[in-house]
Amino acid sequence: MDRLTEMEAFATVVDQGGFTDAARKMGISKSAVSKHVSSLEARLGARLLNRTTRRVSPTEIGLAYYDRARHVLNDAGEADAMVNAMQSEPNGLLRISVATDFGVKHLSPVLAGFLHQFPEIQINMVLNNRYVELISEGFDLALRVGDLEDSTLRARKLATTSKRMIAAPSYLEKFGHPKRIDDLSDHKLLHYSNQSSGNLWKITAPSGEKRQVRTGGWLTVNDGQSLLNAAKTGLGIAYLPSFLFEDALGRGDVVEVLPDLPYDDLGIYAVYPPGRFTQPKVRAFIDFLVREFSAEKQAMSA
Template sequence: MASLVNMAAFVAVVEQGSFSQAGRELRQSTAVISARVAKLEQQIGTRLLYRTTRQVVPTEEALVYFERCKSILKDVEDAEAALAPPDRNPRGSITISAPVAFGRRCLAPVISRFAEHHPELQFRLQLTDRLIDLVKDKVDLAIRMANLEDSTLKARMLSHDHRVMCATPEYLARAGTPRIPSDLLKHKCLLLRFPGSTQFQWQIIERGRLVTMPVKGNLDTDNGDVLTDWVLEGRGLAVKSVWEIIEHLNSGRLVRVMLEYPPDSHPIWAVFPGGPFLSPRLRIWIDHLVGAFKSWDPHHPERFG
C-alpha cells in the first residue's frame, strides 16, 4: 500500500511542476522528493511521471491518481484537525473561489492579513467569474453575490452588493440618457454572460416591484473586469457593483443613470459544503471573514475596520 508521505511528495511535484519546487514546498531536499515519488511508483506498480532535464510531465494515469491522492490527503488532514485541541493554531490548506475583481480587490487583503497571524495555514485563492461546483472542484469556500437557491450548501452573509447602472458622459451625450425602463431597449447594454448568469436580463426596481428587462447589446463577456473596461471606453450602459467603480463615479468618468429605477442588489455570501463536520481551520476562517466584512463599506472597498 502506498504511504501518505510518498503521496504527499507526488502531489507536490504535480502541483509545483518540478522536484525542486516541491522540495521547497515540503521543506525537503530534491533528492528526498525524487526518492519518495520513485518509491510510490514502485509501490503501486505504475509510472507516474516522465522526467527530463527541463520538466516533469504527469502520465495519463498520474492525473487520475493525483486527484484521488489529494482527496485522501485532505481527508486525513481534516481527521487530524478534528482531534486537535481547540486552542492549537489551525493548520492545513483552505481553497477559496471568488469572483475575479472582488477576490483581487476585497478578499485578497483579508486573506493576506489573516495568514500573517496563522502561518501554519495555506490559502489557495482561485479567481473566476463562473459559477463553480464546490464539491466537484474541491473548493472549501466560495464567495457568491446572488440570491441563493436551495441547495445542500451552507452560507453566511458577509455584506450587500449594491449595484448601479452607469455609462460615460460621452456615451450619454451620443446615445441619450435613459429615463424610464423602456428606454433601456433602445441602448447598447454591456452584458455579463456565462452559464448560470441572468445579467443579460437586467432586473430593476420599479415602484417597489422587481421588473425584468430583456436588454440587448453587441458586447458580452464572462469577466467583470472586461465589462468595466468596456463601459469606461463608452461602449454602452452597464450594471456594476459600487465597490468596483466607485473611483470612476467620484472622478466623473462614469455617471449613474436611472436613479429612480435602481438595479436589484444582492447579498454577498460565503458558501461552503454542508454536512455535520466543519474543520476547525475552516470554522475559524469563516468567523474571521464574517467579522472583517461587518465594517466593510463598498464606497471604500479596501478599508476594513
C-alpha cells in the same frame, strides 16, 4: 459494563467475522470481547450472534441491532473528532474559489492579515467567473455575490452591495439619457454572460415591481471589470455591483443611469460544504472575513 464498549465489541465481532480478529482490532483479549458481547446479550435479553466452531454471524435481531449500533458508534466517533478538531489550531491547505472582480479588489488585500494571524494555514485562491462545484472540485469554500443557486451548501452572509446602472458621460452625450426603464430598449446594454437569468436584467421599478429588460449591445463578456472598462470607454450601459465601479464613479469616469430607481441589493456570502461541524481553518477564515468586511460594508453598499 460500559454500554458503548459492549456495542463496540459486538459491532467489531460482526465486522471482523469472529472474536479473535475483533480482539486484535480492539487491542484487548478475546475473553474480554466475549464478556462484553455476553453482557450486552444478557442486558437486552436476546441472542445477537450465532456461534459455531467455524464462524460467527449475527442473528436476525442481531443484524437489526448492528445497523443501529453502528450508527451510534459512528456518531460517537464523529463527536470525538469534532471536539478534537475544534480545539486544534487551524492549519492545512485552504482552497478558495472567488469571482475575479471581488477577489482582486476585496479579498486579495486582506489575505496577508489572515495568514499572519494563522501561520499554519496555506491558501490556494482560484479566481474564476463560474460557479464551481465545491465538493467535486475540492474547494473548502467559495465567496459568492448575489442569489445563492445551491441550497444544499451552508452559507454565511459577509456584507451587502448594491447593483446599479452606469455609463460614461460620453455615451450619454451621444445616445441620450434614459428617463425610465422602457427607454433602455433603445440603448446599448452591455451583457454579463455568466448571469443566471440569461440575457435579461432584472430591475426594480419605483413601484417595487420587478421588471425584466432584454440586453443587447456591442459587447458580451463573463467578467465584471471588463464590462466596467467597456462602459468607461463609451460602449454602452453596464449593470454592475457598486464595489466594482465606486472608484470610477468618484473620478467621474462613469455616472449613474436612472439614479432614482430603487437600489437592488446583493448579498455577499461565504459558502461551504454541509457537515456536522466546520473545519477550524474554514471557520477561522469566515470569522476573519466577517470582521474585515464589516468595516467595508459602507463602501460596498455605497
